[in-house]
Amino acid sequence: MARMLSYSDKGSVIHSLSGTTKLLYFLIWSLASMITYDTRLLLFMFVVSLVIFRVSKVDFEDIAFVLKLILVFLCINLIAIFIFSPEEGVKIYQSRTLIVHLFGNYNLTVQQLFYEMNVALKYFTIIPIALLFILTTNPSEFASALNKIGISYKISYAVAITLRYIPDMQRDYVTVSQAQQARGIDMSRKVSLLKRIKNVAAVLIPLFFSSMDRIETISNAMELRGFGKKNKRTWYAARKMKRLDFAVISALVILAVIAVIITFAGGSRFYNPFA
Amino acid sequence: MSNLNTGRRGLAIKTIVAIGIGAALVVAIYQVSIPVGFIPNTRLQFNAAVIAIIGAIFGPVAGLFTGLISHTLGDALFYGGVWWSWVIADAVYGLLVGLTFKKLKIYEGGFGSKQALIFNINQFLANAVAWILVAPVLDILIYAEPSDKVFAQGVTAFAVNGAVTLIVGTILAFAYSKIRVKNSSLEKEA
Numbered sequence: 172m173a174r175m176l177s178y179s180d181k182g183s184v185i186h187s188l189s190g191t192t193k194l195l196y197f198l199i200w201s202l203a204s205m206i207t208y209d210t211r212l213l214l215f216m217f218v219v220s221l222v223i224f225r226v227s228k229v230d231f232e233d234i235a236f237v238l239k240l241i242l243v244f245l246c247i248n249l250i251a252i253f254i255f256s257p258e259e260g261v262k263i264y265q266s267r268t269l270i271v272h273l274f275g276n277y278n279l280t281v282q283q284l285f286y287e288m289n290v291a292l293k294y295f296t297i298i299p300i301a302l303l304f305i306l307t308t309n310p311s312e313f314a315s316a317l318n319k320i321g322i323s324y325k326i327s328y329a330v331a332i333t334l335r336y337i338p339d340m341q342r343d344y345v346t347v348s349q350a351q352q353a354r355g356i357d358m359s360r361k362v363s364l365l366k367r368i369k370n371v372a373a374v375l376i377p378l379f380f381s382s383m384d385r386i387e388t389i390s391n392a393m394e395l396r397g398f399g400k401k402n403k404r405t406w407y408a409a410r411k412m413k414r415l416d417f418a419v420i421s422a423l424v425i426l427a428v429i430a431v432i433i434t435f436a437g438g439s440r441f442y443n444p445f446a
Numbered sequence: 447m448s449n450l451n452t453g454r455r456g457l458a459i460k461t462i463v464a465i466g467i468g469a470a471l472v473v474a475i476y477q478v479s480i481p482v483g484f485i486p487n488t489r490l491q492f493n494a495a496v497i498a499i500i501g502a503i504f505g506p507v508a509g510l511f512t513g514l515i516s517h518t519l520g521d522a523l524f525y526g527g528v529w530w531s532w533v534i535a536d537a538v539y540g541l542l543v544g545l546t547f548k549k550l551k552i553y554e555g556g557f558g559s560k561q562a563l564i565f566n567i568n569q570f571l572a573n574a575v576a577w578i579l580v581a582p583v584l585d586i587l588i589y590a591e592p593s594d595k596v597f598a599q600g601v602t603a604f605a606v607n608g609a610v611t612l613i614v615g616t617i618l619a620f621a622y623s624k625i626r627v628k629n630s631s632l633e634k635e636a
Contacts, residue, residue, distance in 0.1 A: 175523050175524060176522075176523050176524075176526060201528065201530070205530065205588050205589070206588075208590060234526065237524070237525065237526040238526070240524075240525055240526075241525060241526060241527065244525070251595055251599075252591065252592055252595055254595075255592050255594040255595035255598065256592030256593075256594055256595060259592045263590075290589075290591075293589070294527065297527050297528075298526055298527050301522060301526050301527045301528060302526040304522070305522055305523060305526070323456065323457075325456055325457045325462050326457075326462075326465075326511060328462060328466070329462045329463070329465040329466040329469070329511060329515065330466070330469075330515055330519075331466070332462075332463060332465075332466025332467060332470065333465075333466045333467075333469040333470045333473065333515055333516070333519060334470075334519070335466075335470075336466065336467060336470035337470045337473050337474055337519075337523075339470075340470050340471055340473075340474035341474045343474075344474050344475060344478070364480065365613075367480050368480065368490065368610065368613050368614065369613065369617070371478065371480070371492060371614070372613065372614045372617045372618070375475070375492065375495075375496075375614060375618065376617070376618060376621050378471065378474075378475075379471070379496070379499065379618050379621075379622065380621075380622065380625070382467050382468070382470075382471050383622065385467050386460065386463050386464050386467050386468075389463045389466075389467070390459045390460045390462075390463040390464075393459050393462075393463065394459050398459055398462075399456065399457075399459055399462075440590065441590075
């Protein structure tokens, strides 16, 4: 079974923050790193996220497997950008410093390297925070956090159901696929592509049927207990906001404002050291 | 479908649960994929087919949130980062693919070849809007990626998702419709 990131209580300051704070942190942080291409700001955010990661006491081994995956994706993406648009950096920074001519239309320029470094940096500012959010937030608390930031409790509850049933479904998938393989349904390289897709469908059908039964059972149970009758609901796993939570949120808002000001002050999202 | 609209305000319970379970199913099969030999780094995933079937049975709202939640959680849990432009594309896909759900009658056991045609035309259109329009445009706006690259990715995603939904989505719809009791098997007497 594929390894998945999962929550465990390491008892750090980050763990003790309320889910709402961490959710807001995650959202504002991704938003800020999404809009800006300002190298200085990205570098600053990257350093801060590393410090926070250190504070959280999360072991590097817990995330190493995901990190490998991310790095592979990142490399592929960077290479793809170069293949499709080797002069993108030149276009953005309006100047051209040639390092070496490669072949055909492909030239390596300082500007292109700098642009691709920014793309990579964007990944790196968000990765530690996203990982931390998953690793330090109790899934049961997550729904209440969503509800607290203004998302309707019905949608929050749908998210809670998803988080609750992912492990069950993964187990079911393994069981069904082994049963089907025992019956001779081949999903390996040995059969043609079309056949493989159809054989995966043979695993998905029972899985889908049992999911539909689950939907039936769970919704009947919720119906019987009067879910959705009131406009509000309380949460078993909600955590009270403490002083530290408010401090973190204020710091975040300030960061977001600064990010927007710096990003749009120069009239461009990019920091241009070549100008 | 009987209790999809219970007359209460807001979402029906069944829609909420369908979103939750549908998204869990998508996340559970998130890493089930078949590498396509001749195109590097392209993998057939089955997410689109499951989102499509949830949308086709429970409607556009269920499709929208199944796409949104499954893509966000799947990205976060397996890759530790969320690629928002593609999350939004998947949400748009779920919404559009669910638009024809009343015509498809999967839950009522009435999914025949005519419905299969509607389902597939609609899913190809939804795929086109989501992957050739929404995803690349957002990639350019949000991440400032080169346009040639994102449109090439978009067209590939469109073709792959469309083909997977055409095969797997249609198989699932036929199979599930077959075990449902036909609404029309009883005639109402005057």
